[in-house]
Amino acid sequence: MDQDIELRHLRYFVAVAEELHFGRAAERLHVSQPPLSQQIMKLEEMLGYPLFVRTSRSVSLTAAGEAFLERAQRTLRIMQRDIDETRSIGRGEVGSLHLGFIGSGMLTTLPRIFRAYGEAYPKVSLHLYESFTSRVVEGMENGTLDAGVLRDGDPSDKLEVTTIYSEPFMAVLPATHGRAGQKTISLGSLRDEPFVYYPRSAGLRAFEKPLALCEEYGFRPQIVQEASHWLTILRLIGAGMGVSLAPACVRQIASPDVVCLPLRDVTLKSHIELACLKGETRPIVAQFRNIALGAATG
Structure with a gap:
C-alpha cells in the first residue's frame, strides 16, 4: 500500500x-x-x-x-x-534563452539591455549569436533562436517586430575627401562617388533602405567594394576606396582617417528591432522582451 x-x-x-x-x-x-x-x-x-x-x-x-x-x-x-x-x-527566471543579434546593435542600446536582463534574471543562461539580420530571422523561423535583434528587418508573416532604437543615417567619407571639412552634407553631392557597402544577403530592407535615399536624389550608387562588418567598411573608406551611408552609431568605431557627416534634409532613420515569433507565449522570451522595451524607453 x-x-x-x-x-x-x-x-x-x-x-x-x-x-x-x-x-x-x-x-x-x-x-x-x-x-x-x-x-x-x-x-x-x-x-x-x-x-x-x-x-x-x-x-x-x-x-x-x-x-x-x-x-x-x-x-x-x-x-x-x-x-x-x-x-x-x-516566471521566466531560469532556463536558456538563445538570442541572435546584429553586430551594429552593440553600438546602440543593446549592451544595456543585455546587462539589465542579466541582472534581473541571473539564473537564465543567455546564449548570444552575432549574425546578419537575414540569418537571425532564419534562425527564429527554423526554431534555433528564441528571439532576435534586427536592423531594418524584412517583413515576415511569422514574426512580431518592435522597434527598440532608431537613429539617423550619416555619410562616411575619407578624411582626405574634399567635403570632409563640412559640418553636414547633401546626399546629392555623393552622386558620382564609388560606394563601399555591405552585401544584399545581409537583409534586403537593410540593404535597400539607404540606397532608396540616393534614388530620391536621382541616382543609385555604384558599389565597388562589399564588406560584412562596419569596421571593415570604415577601414576601406579610410583607405580611399569610396564612401558610404551608415547608421549614426558607427561614429563610435570611426578612426581618424574617416569622417561621419549628418545628411541634410534627410529624416529617414534606421531601426534596431526586437523580433519574436508571433504567438510566442514562453515567459522567458516575454521577460527579455519586457527588459528590451523598458531599456528602449528608459
Whole structure:
C-alpha cells in the first residue's frame, strides 16, 4: 500500500519527529491533535512498522522512524525545490534563452539591455549569436533562436517586430575627401562617388533602405567594394576606396582617417528591432522582451 502515502503524511510525520510532541506538531501544522495522531497511525499502518514509541510522558522515534525521517525530509526538500524551480521557469527566471543579434546593435542600446536582463534574471543562461539580420530571422523561423535583434528587418508573416532604437543615417567619407571639412552634407553631392557597402544577403530592407535615399536624389550608387562588418567598411573608406551611408552609431568605431557627416534634409532613420515569433507565449522570451522595451524607453 506504499502508493497510498501522500505528501501530507510525510509533512505530518516530519513535524512530529522533529518536535517529538504531538501537541506542538499540531500547532506547527495548524491542525488539531486527534486528526494528526490518526494520520500518523495510518502512515505506520501503510509502512507496516511503528515509527514512534509513545508513552504517557514522551514520544521517541523507533529505528525505522529514524531511518524514515531522513528520507522523508529529503523527499520534502526535493519536492519543494522542484516546486520552486517550476515556478521560476513559469516566471521566466531560469532556463536558456538563445538570442541572435546584429553586430551594429552593440553600438546602440543593446549592451544595456543585455546587462539589465542579466541582472534581473541571473539564473537564465543567455546564449548570444552575432549574425546578419537575414540569418537571425532564419534562425527564429527554423526554431534555433528564441528571439532576435534586427536592423531594418524584412517583413515576415511569422514574426512580431518592435522597434527598440532608431537613429539617423550619416555619410562616411575619407578624411582626405574634399567635403570632409563640412559640418553636414547633401546626399546629392555623393552622386558620382564609388560606394563601399555591405552585401544584399545581409537583409534586403537593410540593404535597400539607404540606397532608396540616393534614388530620391536621382541616382543609385555604384558599389565597388562589399564588406560584412562596419569596421571593415570604415577601414576601406579610410583607405580611399569610396564612401558610404551608415547608421549614426558607427561614429563610435570611426578612426581618424574617416569622417561621419549628418545628411541634410534627410529624416529617414534606421531601426534596431526586437523580433519574436508571433504567438510566442514562453515567459522567458516575454521577460527579455519586457527588459528590451523598458531599456528602449528608459
